[in-house]
Amino acid sequence: MAKVAMEMRETEMKEADMEKESSRSGGGMCKDLEDPLGPPTNPMVSALLTDMYQLTMAYAYWKAGKHNDRAVFDLLFRKNPFGGEYTVFAGLEECVRFAANLKFRDDDIEYLKTIMPSTCEDEFFVYLTTVDCSEVEIYAMPEGSVVFPRIPLMRIEGPLLIAQLLETTFLTLVNYASLVATNAARHRRVAGKDKMLLEFGLRRAQGPDGGISASKYCYLGGFDATSNVDAGRRFGIPVRGTHSHAFVSSFMSFDEITERSLPYAKGGSKCEDFVHLTQLWLGRMQEASSLREFFHETNHSELAAFTSYALAFPSAFQALVDTYNVMRSGIPNFCAVALALNELGYKALGIRLDSGDLSYFSIETRRFFRAVEKEFNVPGFGKLVIVASNDINEETLDALNKQGHEIDAFGIGTHLVTCFSQPALGCVYKLVEISGQPRIKLSEDVTKVTIPCKKQAFRLYGREGVALVDLLIGENEPYPKPGERILCRHPFSESKRAYVVPSRVEALYKCYWGGKSGRREPFPSLVHLRKRCLDQLAAMRTDHMRALNPTPYKVSVSGKLYDFIHFLWLNEAPVVELQ
Numbered sequence: 001m002a003k004v005a006m007e008m009r010e011t012e013m014k015e016a017d018m019e020k021e022s023s024r025s026g027g028g029m030c031k032d033l034e035d036p037l038g039p040p041t042n043p044m045v046s047a048l049l050t051d052m053y054q055l056t057m058a059y060a061y062w063k064a065g066k067h068n069d070r071a072v073f074d075l076l077f078r079k080n081p082f083g084g085e086y087t088v089f090a091g092l093e094e095c096v097r098f099a100a101n102l103k104f105r106d107d108d109i110e111y112l113k114t115i116m117p118s119t120c121e122d123e124f125f126v127y128l129t130t131v132d133c134s135e136v137e138i139y140a141m142p143e144g145s146v147v148f149p150r151i152p153l154m155r156i157e158g159p160l161l162i163a164q165l166l167e168t169t170f171l172t173l174v175n176y177a178s179l180v181a182t183n184a185a186r187h188r189r190v191a192g193k194d195k196m197l198l199e200f201g202l203r204r205a206q207g208p209d210g211g212i213s214a215s216k217y218c219y220l221g222g223f224d225a226t227s228n229v230d231a232g233r234r235f236g237i238p239v240r241g242t243h244s245h246a247f248v249s250s251f252m253s254f255d256e257i258t259e260r261s262l263p264y265a266k267g268g269s270k271c272e273d274f275v276h277l278t279q280l281w282l283g284r285m286q287e288a289s290s291l292r293e294f295f296h297e298t299n300h301s302e303l304a305a306f307t308s309y310a311l312a313f314p315s316a317f318q319a320l321v322d323t324y325n326v327m328r329s330g331i332p333n334f335c336a337v338a339l340a341l342n343e344l345g346y347k348a349l350g351i352r353l354d355s356g357d358l359s360y361f362s363i364e365t366r367r368f369f370r371a372v373e374k375e376f377n378v379p380g381f382g383k384l385v386i387v388a389s390n391d392i393n394e395e396t397l398d399a400l401n402k403q404g405h406e407i408d409a410f411g412i413g414t415h416l417v418t419c420f421s422q423p424a425l426g427c428v429y430k431l432v433e434i435s436g437q438p439r440i441k442l443s444e445d446v447t448k449v450t451i452p453c454k455k456q457a458f459r460l461y462g463r464e465g466v467a468l469v470d471l472l473i474g475e476n477e478p479y480p481k482p483g484e485r486i487l488c489r490h491p492f493s494e495s496k497r498a499y500v501v502p503s504r505v506e507a508l509y510k511c512y513w514g515g516k517s518g519r520r521e522p523f524p525s526l527v528h529l530r531k532r533c534l535d536q537l538a539a540m541r542t543d544h545m546r547a548l549n550p551t552p553y554k555v556s557v558s559g560k561l562y563d564f565i566h567f568l569w570l571n572e573a574p575v576v577e578l579q
């Protein structure tokens with residue numbers, strides 16, 4: 001029962017409890033590295049969840065005898081979403097689970113034979129049955145990291161055919177996960193760290209996978225709980241909820257409440273007619289001069305609904321108060337039931353507002369709660385929880401902050417999970433090296449030119465501990481060191497460069513699959529990813545984080561890599577002839 005209602009008083013589950021839940025649901029802190037990685041969360045994530053062209057290219061690579069050439073791909077995005085200057089990286093563990101379990105089953109192969117041209121040789125399909133990721137290496141930034149354009153989030157090395165095959169699936173696993181985690185982080189930043197953020201998006205999400213992914217990655221991005229029960233079970237996310245208008249409007253009179261008795265909270269005796277008690281309290285409120293300015297008569301079917309809900313959840317009572325009239329009916333009815341519960345030793349949780357001016361109603365509601373606290377001498381009544389919902393987004397949160405409000409918790413669905421203001425993140429997967437040879441992809445649009453070579457990435461921190469710049473260097477260049485002066489250059493703009501003397505240098509890539517050392521980085525639990533994300537966001541310079549015209553974070557390459565990019569660019573770009 002406690003799971004059904006929102007236990008606002010226990011706002012945060014203790015970390016230890018979360019850890020327990022998390023490992024029960026398969027997301028423990030450091031899973032045993034000897035264990036094979038489990039399958040992807042969504043069983044639809046399989047070898048065929050890809051674009052047709054990956055398979056036609058696979059055939060052509062195989063036919064050309066290139067399939068085992070060692071390839072290096074970068075997975076990166078070029079522009080931060082939502083007009084911002086930061087992104088939260090998510091989806092890594094699901095990518096590695098996919099890679100770890102990649103296998104074409106017999107029925108997959110049979111289907112592929114029906115869609116590939118009939119000229120494809122049978123031997124290719126025999127070869128496909130042997131495909132797996134045992135020769136693949138995956139290097140990546142830790143999931144939950146704050147990341148920036150052009151710095152690859154992941155580097156995938158392996159036989160060309162196989163590394164290529166990972167493209168579409170990796171992108172679908174990273175793009176939405178990172179987008180929605182970023183959206184959640186942005187909502188958290190505006191709401192402030194003390195507000196409770198509840199993800200209510202399942203009904204509006206892009207299908208079941210959209211809903212499950214949204215719940216998981218919104219939690220990673222800083223939400224506190226979800227209404228999505230399945231996500232709660234799968235990932236150990238706290239599950240919370242109130243009730244809907246249907247519950248309120250399903251009641252027509254008190255006669256519908258047949259079981260009216262309620263034991264006292266401490267046990268012993270019981271109240272035989274709780275319905276009568278709520279009516280009694282409503283009468284007392286009506287008579288109180290301090291409350292007279294607020295209301296006169298209330299809607300009785302609403303009071304019946306609230307009373308019935310309190311009988312079902314006496315220690316977790318909360319009510320949706322906007323079905324008929326917030327201030328004249330919903331709030332006084334809620335208070336009557338809460339005062340009746342209080343008489344029996346229970347503490348109500350609070351209310352949810354789902355329409356109207358949320359600033360005004362929350363302030364008026366708080367004023368009413370305080371008046372009741374004073375009138376009937378019920379300590380804590382003034383602090384009952386006010387939850388607000390109804391098409392909330394970043395802008396509404398910002399507007400509410402500017403106007404002033406008394407909301408403790410926000411329930412956010414549509415705008416959060418559909419990423420209404422930007423529906424996709426543009427991660428791409430680009431070949432940067434083949435058989436030891438660097439490759440570049442040119443474009444008229446300079447932001448689309450890829451940075452060639454197998455690279456290492458570093459975050460350089462300044463004296464104050466804030467991140468100054470992300471730096472890409474060639475694989476074999478010496479690593480930057482604290483205290484050393486390093487030339488950091490914009491990859492494409494000649495005049496943009498800076499010398500940086502970092503106080504701290506953080507190597508950004510870790511090995512999550514394969515690799516010569518045989519040591520694979522563990523996958524922390526979702527609670528730990530969430531903490532990493534919140535800690536990194538908190539450490540960012542605030543001008544990078546603001547919603548309006550944020551300062552771009554510097555992303556640069558070493559002098560050597562800069563020279564090499566431009567050498568290769570000139571080498572590969574044909575010279576036009578004008579006549």
Ligand SMILES: Nc1ncnc2c1ncn2[C@@H]1O[C@H](COP(=O)(O)OP(=O)(O)OP(=O)(O)O)[C@@H](O)[C@H]1O
Nearest residue numbers: 354355356357358359360390391392396399400403
């Ligand atoms: N004080 C406020 N400042 C800015 N936006 C607000 C404020 N209060 C509520 N909003 C937002 O204004 C919108 C109001 O929604 P809408 O116009 O659908 O009215 P409603 O209150 O839901 O009415 P109805 O009861 O008819 O559904 C919502 O998106 C809500 O988040």
Ligand SMILES: O=P(O)(O)OC[C@H]1O[C@H](OP(=O)(O)OP(=O)(O)O)[C@H](O)[C@@H]1O
Nearest residue numbers: 200354389390391392411412413414415
């Ligand atoms: O507004 P969102 O951010 O998407 O949050 C979730 C919404 O879902 C629920 O009602 P629903 O929208 O289904 O019906 P209602 O608006 O008519 O109450 C809830 O009352 C919220 O309004």
Ligand SMILES: O=C(O)c1cccnc1
Nearest residue numbers: 200227240241242243411
């Ligand atoms: O529990 C709630 O209040 C809830 C859940 C989903 C959508 N809207 C509201």
Ligand SMILES: [Mg+2]
Nearest residue numbers: 354389390391
């Ligand atoms: Mg709604």
